[in-house]
Amino acid sequence: AQRVTQPEKLLSVFKGAPVELKCNYSYSGSPELFWYVQYSRQRLQLLLRHISRESIKGFTADLNKGETSFHLKKPFAQEEDSAMYYCALTPVSGGYNKLIFGAGTRLAVHP
């Protein structure tokens, strides 16, 4: 079964603290993994994808195939990072790739 699990519904930290949003996936093949973010009153948007291996807004995510995890990390949280974060995977099968989302984690960064 294809599944994405985000074990934390809410992660609350203080400004300047490190952040790690957990994501585990279940998929028999080699999926492509993503993190999407939704800021207050804004639409869902792509934050980063594992194949890019880039850092966006200070966030990074490493794909660990052995642990089937794709945790999102940032060394120093900022108040503007407060948002809803969704981990998602897409089965790599042809060009028509649906997204399978986790339930999301709300990150609250306090001053």
Next chain:
Amino acid sequence: DAGVTQSPTHLIKTRGQQVTLRCSPKSGHDTVSWYQQALGQGPQFIFQYYEEEERQRGNFPDRFSGHQFPNYSSELNVNALLLGDSALYLCASSLRGHGYTFGSGTRLTVV
């Protein structure tokens, strides 16, 4: 570029009625996917349209149907509405299934 446009933004329907939601994809995109997001959950894939045909379908009953027009815009139809169909319906467009851009969604309330 207005990005992905969805209409209406909010809708209230009575149980048993039928509803049609509309989506205009981002300029240059040819593929439209629909997602249902229940309160507190991540988006769930309903189906995807490319070249006016349904290419993939998620685990949704036949009450959910769609259409894609020659200009790539799309409609989502839901028949015999149930209370459990109350959700945010998201449209995402892409170029041949890669690089999704999401709309702001239509909030459907079934009473």
